[in-house]
Amino acid sequence: MADVLTVFLFIALTAFAGFLGGVFFKKTRFSDFVLLMVIGLLVGPVFNLLGTDSVTFLRGVTPFFASLALVMIIFEGALQLNFYRVLQELPKSTLFTVLIFLITTALVTTVLVFFGWDLLFAILVGCLLGETSSAIVVPLARSIMVSEETQTLLTLETAFNDAITIIATIAVAQIIIAQNVSIQIVSQNILAAFSIAALLGLVFGVLWLKVMRDFPSTREYDYVLTLATVFFLYSATEFLGGNGITSALVFGIVLGNAKDIGGILRMPDVELDSNITLFQKEISLFVTTFFFLYLGIIFDMASMTIGILAVALAITIAIYLARYIGVEVLARVSKKFEVDKRAIRSMMARGLAAAVLATYPLSVGIDNPHVGELMQIVFLVILFTNILNTIGIFDFEIERRKYGFVRQASGKP
Secondary structure: OHHHHHHHHHHHHHHHHHHHHHHHHHHHOOOOHHHHHHHHHHHHHHOOOOOHHHHHHHHHOHHHHHHHHHHHHHHHHHHOOOHHHHHHHHHHHHHHHHHHHHHHHHHHHHHHHHOOOOHHHHHHHHHHOOOOOHHHHHHHHHHOOOOHHHHHHHHHHHHHHHHHHHHHHHHHHHHHHHOOOOHHHHHHHHHHHHHHHHHHHHHHHHHHHHHHHHOHHHHHHHHHHHHHHHHHHHHHHHHOOOOHHHHHHHHHHHHHOHHHHHHHOOOOOOOOOHHHHHHHHHHHHHHHHHHHHHHHHOOOHHHOOHHHHHHHHHHHHHHHHHHHHHHHHHHHHOHHHOOOHHHHHHOOOOOHHHHHHOOHHHHOOOOOOOHHHHHHHHHHHHHHHHHHHHHHHHHHHHHHHHOOOOOOOOOOO
């Protein structure tokens, strides 16, 4: 009974922490994610309030929680994207995402080789740390004083970035295991995963709009059935070799722009129930809060060393430099991002995908002397990048207020 009471109490505290964290952010403009990670550290490794068995269990189900959180957060962000804005920003978002990922992987690899790591394993770590966290960037992009174009760019970047990170990491891991390098196979896998995901997300989205329009009896259960469809879509896409996160993104964009897409497809009277967006926002808040508490809880402080700390700090600097270079290139290519480039540059926080993928090399049996340190290094990188993300956005907001920028209803300053 005590275990059940502990779980219920933890769920209640998670909900309250999410709400109070949101209030804290609105009042101070200081991100609550770092605070949640610190609380998780106190609950888990510092005071062990949940007990050793509970923490061990949580570490074992990391892939499930991570996938759930990714799907929920990306789907919620997609519901609020403008369809025509997505089409307009898609080419730049794709190029920006690929550029940032490649520079980050190259710089992180260089850092790790400098510390004496094997080249292929260093590339693997560079790939898994190429992710920009949707759990942090998507909510922040909607709450700070940036243009709608910037919001769309950042949301698309996180979705594409998660997909590229996961696919590239798995591909490099398979290369290490097979000891066979094939750029052609890796490229084909990435293109196939995106194509399958985009097609299935579009088809499912259109079909689900028709179901909601033609079967009014489902209205009472629209949100539950929509969520079930998202999970089914994710599973089907992954089963067929696609990227489930990207399919959830496309599905959400179709539903969030039901009227426009219905008009293009000559489907009259198609409109998404506003309650779906409202419920999804609340669920995503809970999932995001739980995730950052969870990261702190599962961290293993006993294995921390000065060497691990030094590597994590060096990687964080490399990630910042990669972001800086990529954003400068973006601002030169498209002048409309010049005014928001400090905000875009600050959005460097690592999170969900990195935490999950840190366990992947060990789970597939990669033999490397540094594989046991990887989870601790990744946690510290997540913590450090979140702190830098928070400081950067805080500074950006102060500057905007200083010069009198006001966020309009359209999302444009």
